[in-house]
Amino acid sequence: MTIMLRRYSWIAVLGLLFSTAGCDSLAIRFAPEKTADPAPTSLSKQAKDLFWEALHGGHYDRLPEVRRLLTAAYLENPRNPEISLLLAHAHLWTIAERTRLADVPPGITDHAILAEKYFTEAHRLNPGDDRIPGWLGGVKLALGQIHRDERLTREGYFMLHDAIRAFPEFNDFSAGYVLSSKPRDDDKFREGLDDMWDNLDRCAGERIDRMNPDYRKYLAQETQSGPKRVCWNSRIAPHNFEGFFLNMGDMLMKNGQPAVAGRIYAIATLSKSYASWPYRSLLEARLTQAEPRARLFQAADPTPHPEIMFNSAHACTACHAQ
Known part of the structure; x- marks a missing residue:
C-alpha cells in the first residue's frame, strides 16, 4: 500500500511539473507581440539628426556619441522602428569602417552582435521594409564566420537569398557586397x-x-x-x-x-x-x-x-x- 501511494505521489508530482511546463509554454506563446510605436520625441529627433549628420559628413569619429544618443532614444521607446534601424546601422558602420582606427580592438566584433540585435528589432517592428533582411542576412553571415558557426553562416546566406527575392533591386547589391570579401577563387565570390x-x-x-x-x-x-x-x-x-x-x-x-x-x-x-x-x-x-x-x-x-x-x-x- 505504501509503495502504491509513493508511486501515485510521484505521478502527481510529474503531472504537476508537466502541467506547469505546459502553462509556461502557453504563456510565452500567447504573450502580446511587440508592436511599433513610431511616435517621435525630442531625444529621438536629436539622435536621428546626429546620425545623418555624422554619416553624410563621413565623421566616423562621432560614432560613440551617435551610438550613445540612439541607445538612449531606443531605451526611451524600444518600439520605435526607425531608431532601432539607425542604431543597427551605427553599430554596422562602426565595424565596417574599422580600418579608420589606429588600433582595432578585439571587441570591435561585438558591434556585429549589436547590429544583429537591432536589425532584428527593426525587422520585427517594420516587417514591410524589405531592405532590412538584406542587412540582417549580411550581418548574420559575418557573425557566423567570426564565430565559426556554420549554422548561423547558412542562416545569413539563405536570408540574403530570401531578401533578393523580396526586393532584388536593393538586395542584389547587399548580397554581392558582402560576398565581395570572399577569395577570388571562391564560388561565393563569383x-x-x-x-x-x-x-x-x-x-x-x-x-x-x-x-x-x-x-x-x-x-x-x-x-x-x-x-x-x-x-x-x-x-x-x-x-x-x-x-x-x-x-x-x-x-x-x-x-x-x-x-x-x-x-x-x-x-x-x-x-x-x-x-x-x-x-x-x-x-x-x-x-x-x-x-x-x-x-x-x-x-x-x-x-x-x-x-x-x-x-x-x-x-x-x-x-x-x-
Whole structure:
C-alpha cells in the first residue's frame, strides 16, 4: 500500500511539473507581440539628426556619441522602428569602417552582435521594409564566420537569398557586397559578382553587356520612386550610384578583368553629382592603375592584394558621405 501511494505521489508530482511546463509554454506563446510605436520625441529627433549628420559628413569619429544618443532614444521607446534601424546601422558602420582606427580592438566584433540585435528589432517592428533582411542576412553571415558557426553562416546566406527575392533591386547589391570579401577563387565570390550584374540588369530593365557595359542610355530612367529608386542617388545615399560602380569595379578587378572593371568604374563618372563625390580620386586612381592592381590580385598570398571597397575606410561612406 505504501509503495502504491509513493508511486501515485510521484505521478502527481510529474503531472504537476508537466502541467506547469505546459502553462509556461502557453504563456510565452500567447504573450502580446511587440508592436511599433513610431511616435517621435525630442531625444529621438536629436539622435536621428546626429546620425545623418555624422554619416553624410563621413565623421566616423562621432560614432560613440551617435551610438550613445540612439541607445538612449531606443531605451526611451524600444518600439520605435526607425531608431532601432539607425542604431543597427551605427553599430554596422562602426565595424565596417574599422580600418579608420589606429588600433582595432578585439571587441570591435561585438558591434556585429549589436547590429544583429537591432536589425532584428527593426525587422520585427517594420516587417514591410524589405531592405532590412538584406542587412540582417549580411550581418548574420559575418557573425557566423567570426564565430565559426556554420549554422548561423547558412542562416545569413539563405536570408540574403530570401531578401533578393523580396526586393532584388536593393538586395542584389547587399548580397554581392558582402560576398565581395570572399577569395577570388571562391564560388561565393563569383556568386556575389553575378548578383552585381543581376542588379545592373534589373536597374536597366534589360541584360547589360558583360564585356562592354555602357550605361549612358539608361541615365534617363533615373527615378526617386518605386523599386528602382534604389538604383540612383538619393537624400539618404547622395552618392549611391558612384559607390555601386566603385564596388563593382573592385570586384571585377579582383576577378582578373581589368578592362571590364575600367568600363564599370567609368560609369560612375556619368553621375550628375560625380564632381562633388568625396571619393572620386580613389576611383580615378583605380582607372589609371588597372593593370598593376589586377596583377596584385593574382597573388596566392592575400597580403599584397589591393584594397577593395568592402572592409575599407569608406565601406559605408562611399555611398553615404556628401
